[in-house]
Amino acid sequence: MTTPQSAAARCPAAHTAAASPTHPLPIYGPEFSADPHTTYNMLRAQGAIAPVEIAPGVWGYLTTTYRSALYLLRNTPNRFAKNPRHWQALVNGQVPPDSPALIMMQPRDNALWMDGTEHARLRHAITSSLERVDTHALATTVTKIADQLINAFTTAGVCDLAVQYADPLPMLTMIEVFGSSPDIGQRITTAIARLFDTDQDAAAANIDLEAACLALTHLKRRAPEPDVTSWLIEAGLTDEEMVQTILLVIGAATTPISNLIMNSIQRIITNPRFAGNVHEGVQPVSDALDEVLWTDPPVSNYSPLYALGHQTFEGLAIQPGYPILVSFAAANGDPTLGIAPGSYAGNRGHLSFSAGVHACPAPDLARIISETAIERALDRLPHLALATSQPIRRPGTFHSGFTSLPVSFQPAKALARTGR
Template sequence: MDVHPTPVPPPGCPAHDSGGGVPLYGPEFAADPQAYYDYLRHFGPTAPVELAPGVAATLVTDYAAALDLLRDPAFRKDARQWRDLRSGKVPEDSPVVPLLAYRPNCMFADGAEHQRLRLAVTESMMRIDSRRLAQITEQVSAYLIAQFSARGSADLMADYAKQLPLFVFNELFGCPAEIGDRVLFGIAGMFDGVNAAESAQLLHRAVGELVTLKRERPGDDVTSWLMGHEADLTDEEMVHQLSLLLGAGAEPLRNLIGNTLHRILTHDRGAYQDVRNAVNDTLWKNPPIANFAAHYPADDRMFAGQRVTTGQLMLISFAAANFGMALSESHHAANRASLAWSAGPHACPSQRPATGITVTAVDDLLGQLPDIELAVPARLLTWRPGPFHRGLNALPVRFSAVQAMGQPAVPVPAQHAMARAEHRAEHRRAGSAGKWSQFLAWLRK
């Protein structure tokens, strides 16, 4: 008879010394999250975790249980029901609160209010023409690649994956240069932790100006379509929906592009002649958002064999649920049913454009730099710590240098100096001409 030993926490996991939840933060978790998920599964379909010091949550790690929760209206999205935050047990300045606390947008709404806001967002996003989206993505990717192709080396996270989604979204949402620069700056600061509170305020003000502009001069863009929707959103509702779409859309897409490139560069390139297969494998085995989709039970109840209580914070582990299903006998490589986009009434409304942007961005990069390869051993790559996302700190690569047409090759040391100077200058000017202005100038040559 087989004897299965009781799993123990991964090396370095503070759960070794505590009876509390398993921590999903810190370098140990970021380095090997699957070891943590393997350990969490011994609790059953749900497990006690800690998102930050003192912030307890229940994590759903089983695929079937995750689907049940995501589709069950008895689990609410309104974060004002979060019991531990209401009671003061979770400090308001906790690093996870900004992404979990209530805002008046469709992600935190339930019932009829959710349907009204969600329909406006979904129908506006559906109006994006796939050919126009591909054209914009190709233009942005060509611009970004031209900035580093002559060097023969790059960090694909900082130089490509991080910037491309923001540039594409600015175009789709009709941001003029004077507003788009601040949108880029605000989003980057929020996710990079560079004066996060000030960056969030900057983004909010910039989006407010965009709403005012589009009220006066609507255009052929997502902002104007959302504004003209029959849901008749107020200016405040517009600002919150747009901030959600711009901010929450940028981080997952950044990681999806980076993680897909990581998968291609660390596996047999021949297995991914079709980039869509690499994207699909990434969504199953290394999704860009690992743990999220906060829900709160509306009452005390049993769920997946465990008792849960009103207002208890519950999250879905897309990474654990997907990986467990991907290892099962019933899974097939072409299966598109991963939970990376969530499921149920709150499934990601940007799945189609996000997939299109990723496929085009990766295809363009590999097409222009066909001999691209990792510049360091894969084992030396590091991942950004945090309970929610799954993204690389950096993805250094090398390739045969390509001189951009009409541009003289710049020596590598000078390029590095220019990049550092640009980085410093951007942080000095949160509103003057920046990267978005530079891209628009390049596009109109």
């Protein structure tokens, strides 16, 4: 539990300008997850960067406008650091050990949490490896995996698209992209599932996951192939760096892409503007994807940063030592942008893939996986419709997506098609 301390010592609101709220608003819990934009609007009314309670007993700031989000991202690392060792409560042992914020924000030895030359070196290894991925082969791989998953439930007429399709698809795709053998791939999949299962021992699952990634590294050192693991090894990464980099890339490509697939399918089948047109080929899936990236980004609040010394932005004082989450959802929904509803297609000015030196290293690959998965579901599941009026959403502090999305469709015989 947290060390007892005064509210002023715990809460950044006590140190900020007078325009800040007296108490930080929580960005967790069922009420926030059900309607996060109400909270974003309340925070935005207080300023471009506002104090929040990220999780019980975990205090920080949240950007609330497009300008503030872009300012922080573009001024990393000269004004704002990525390394969580600048998080004073973490250094002091004041973050609850079971806090979901700790799981998402604790330091790890990979590019995401580093600054300067070490970040540049590790990021270059990632970007140069991902640039070598054959995009046509990737689309074929996604189609094959999508068909295998759909074949398992296509005759039933009902399924949970989150559990049976969108969640496993990115993971299975990444296992192939990394050139994993079936047995190691199964170990990675099982360990990740255990890691996010609250009934399991997360520490033991993390050990198993790292061991599986190390086994994959050793396999590719012995027998390199044209895959991302082998290319990362070519970039000169050590075994420890390989383990942490594999974890980083697979983690970044799984839940966020699952969210993007689900958010887009839900938008297409419930919004008449898409439901009637995408199936007829008038309005492409890419347009729906653009709208979702603007209005319901798969990663809603993340990229924690730390002020290097006392900073100000638009008159708001920002104290060092507290995490500042970048709200991609609040930035994209900033009313001062003046983007008219229905005009998102083709507009890639959103921040859903972040910006600056820590921006997503492969947004085009993420779009290929998402678009191919969405198109395959629409092709293979005719008359797709929600089977519930209240699909279950993920906790909204960091992610925006569904943990369950029951749907119905016209049953059909399983088809072992592999072409698009």
